[in-house]
Amino acid sequence: MSHGNTGAASDMRVAQSDIDLFRHLENNLYTAVVSDALDELGFWDRAMADHLRPLVPSVRFAGWARTISCMDVHHVDGDPYAIEIEAVDSILPGEVVVVSTGGSRRNAPWGELLSTAAMARGARGAIIDGLVRDVTRIQRLGFPVFAAGIKPVDSKGRGLVMAYNVPVECGAVLVSPRDLIFADFDGVLAIPAAAIEPAIRLATEKALRENQSRDELRKGAYLRDVYKKYGVL
Numbered sequence: 001m002s003h004g005n006t007g008a009a010s011d012m013r014v015a016q017s018d019i020d021l022f023r024h025l026e027n028n029l030y031t032a033v034v035s036d037a038l039d040e041l042g043f044w045d046r047a048m049a050d051h052l053r054p055l056v057p058s059v060r061f062a063g064w065a066r067t068i069s070c071m072d073v074h075h076v077d078g079d080p081y082a083i084e085i086e087a088v089d090s091i092l093p094g095e096v097v098v099v100s101t102g103g104s105r106r107n108a109p110w111g112e113l114l115s116t117a118a119m120a121r122g123a124r125g126a127i128i129d130g131l132v133r134d135v136t137r138i139q140r141l142g143f144p145v146f147a148a149g150i151k152p153v154d155s156k157g158r159g160l161v162m163a164y165n166v167p168v169e170c171g172a173v174l175v176s177p178r179d180l181i182f183a184d185f186d187g188v189l190a191i192p193a194a195a196i197e198p199a200i201r202l203a204t205e206k207a208l209r210e211n212q213s214r215d216e217l218r219k220g221a222y223l224r225d226v227y228k229k230y231g232v233l
Helices: 016-028 031-040 082-089 112-121 135-141 193-218 223-230
Strands: 060-072 095-100 125-132 145-150 159-164 168-170 173-175 180-184 187-191
Touching: 016 060, 016 193, 031 180, 031 187, 031 193, 060 125, 060 168, 082 112, 082 159, 095 168, 095 180, 112 125, 112 135, 125 168, 125 180, 173 187, 187 193, 193 223
Parallel strands: 060 095, 095 125, 125 145
Antiparallel strands: 060 159, 060 180, 168 173, 180 187
């Protein structure tokens, strides 16, 4: 199975176009309006499962998917952390770590040290479809993480990283490397490359109409009239 490659992990530069894209999502949009845009484009299955929740409520981040695939084991491998270390060291600036566990809740494959390493590599956050540990330390670090739950046990003897930078299932969504990940308190979206430009354009247009609707509703306008005018709810 391919492990992927480390690439230019030491290159801490992020393209200005990427920074502009991430900032536009984080400052002007929200997952609900982008999800609606994806629905309009026919991408109905890009919102991850509702069991993935942020470790802190006030969180919003966007970045390119850096995928990691884990599986359960019931023995201690000779070098249990080898591919895991490769995977974390391969993270590039502007990426969001996306960890698939096959739905396992046997161990916590993510914790403070991996968060610290990912943050130092320039990662913008992590989505762990499994358990995490060292949570108060991750919170103090300020690295945004979504997870399925919390448990203090190590992955050694319980789970192994098998591959990285390959398609994975995370939160019941098939995520490919370099999908655009967008997360806030409502949940996590994995936006496929072909949908990025039209989804963001449609979401931006809808967000404007929602702002206009909100202003009129605050002034006492009836919902039926506002909806007829702007066509959004």
